[in-house]
Amino acid sequence: MSMMDHSNDFLSLIDIDTSLKIFKCLDDPADLVRVCCVSRSWRHFVVTNGLSKQLCLRMFPQLSRVASVVELNQNGVNGQTDVGSSQSISPALQKDHRVYSYFANSCLSPVAVDCIAKAIGASSTDNFPQESIDHTLDERDNVAGRFSYWSSSGQSNPNVPETLTYHLTSQICVITEINIQPFQAHFQMGSPIYSAKSVRFKMGHLKASLDDLAGETIPKKRDNLADESEKYVWTYTSPEFPMAKENRLQKFTLPEPVLCIGGILQIELLERVQRQEMDGLLYICVAHVQALGIQLSPAFTVDVLGPSGMFVLKRNHRPNCQPTVTSENESEAIITDRHFRQIVTILRAQVMGVEPMDGWDEDEYEIDDDFDENNPL
Incomplete structure (x- = not known):
């Protein structure tokens, strides 16, 4: 094949092990977020293979002691509603993806x-x-x-x-x-x-x-x-x-x-x-x-499980636990509908090795009706 057709997804053309090796080359948490925005199949691949968690483990080996992750909702109670989620992905995998994706991005603050x-x-x-x-x-x-x-x-x-x-x-x-x-x-x-x-x-x-x-x-x-x-x-x-x-x-x-x-x-x-x-x-x-x-607190807290050193990682969604968006990074803090479409077009051109497309494949890259631009993960 001299050139891949626009509709082809390279994940369907190569084996899973090779795909994992390619995706594990992404060492910036923002890259995984962008990849999840390319298509549902790409997001499914990232979430089901726990790539956000694996990235966090490469960044911080200390996370190997995590026994489980917990999401606290707006009322500080264990449990978080899945936003823009897929029925084919288990709630536990989706939760792990959200928590570890947010955790990785939180660790990249330029201000010490x-x-x-x-x-x-x-x-x-x-x-x-x-x-x-x-x-x-x-x-x-x-x-x-x-x-x-x-x-x-x-x-x-x-x-x-x-x-x-x-x-x-x-x-x-x-x-x-x-x-x-x-x-x-x-x-x-x-x-x-x-x-x-x-x-x-x-x-x-x-x-x-x-x-x-x-x-x-x-x-x-x-x-x-x-x-x-x-x-x-x-x-x-x-x-x-x-x-x-x-x-x-x-x-x-x-x-x-x-x-x-x-x-x-x-x-x-x-x-x-x-x-x-x-x-x-x-x-x-x-x-x-x-x-x-x-x-990282109060957005994240931990509970150590006795002398073993294993711990529970908690992600707190309460309003007073969210990071403050400053003017310096405000333009990059939210992925809007327009940004979403631009990212998909650019990534398709880079990944497939073709020129950017003039059109938009609404059927293949349809945005979920319940997609939350404030929480794209």
Whole structure:
């Protein structure tokens, strides 16, 4: 065949395995949305083969711990009416497609914010509360006439590590980088900088249910959490990053964006490099900490199912849980009837290897009567 006819669909010309390999080359969630708009057969192929879920798993391996997905309707009740759905696709597959498609798109926000809500505690503190971990969340170097920083207790062994543990702003969020500024003690002779030699990051959740995170059982802020590590399940551990002995906010970009399930971040400060002249002991001191990323709550929440680490992913459809459309992305936020037809024409030309058509095949690409342009998935 020298050229495919306009009416031919390449999915009908090749085997399923080859079709899957082609569609799995789509690494942008928006591409899968556009593909679903080409025709009912294409949407059926995407949904029944769980391609949105597979894309999310490639983006975030942590999602392999998802036991099930739940949609909460406008009243916050489990259950969501299928919009523009096909009778030939099971409700469970359609639900998975909607949830994972929306999840993937939500993780692509270009704006990163500081996702640390508050401090849980440090493995040690030299002078509490004057040198508390709380000071690491204040961007000011000087507060009420005092230097603002956290200091570990002194050690003679340089290999004794320290940890700083934080509660993030969301039960589920994407972290891309962590920034740390070592503290420089200008009030000491020589203005020494009490950095660590390297850092490592862990993310995870409490071994108890995440419902505890919203109640009174959240770990209380402590000046010594050396014996509390067993309370957490770490679902991600970063590589070790070298830290410079410099008084500046140092940027540690993670190899890949990390999906933090449970909202707990721990910073490991490894190997002491600065000795205090006064007592001859080695200390680590930190002035500022940031964890930059994307907050996914309240549109998404999670329920951890016991110590196994498996969890339920919940998509909340209530009005106050929807993302705000800004002027920057407003023109791309909604696929209208006109956009729908333009996308189909362009994609048919690109996929079939032919010039764009002048006409429109209403029978093959008829828009569902109940198609919702605000929720094309």
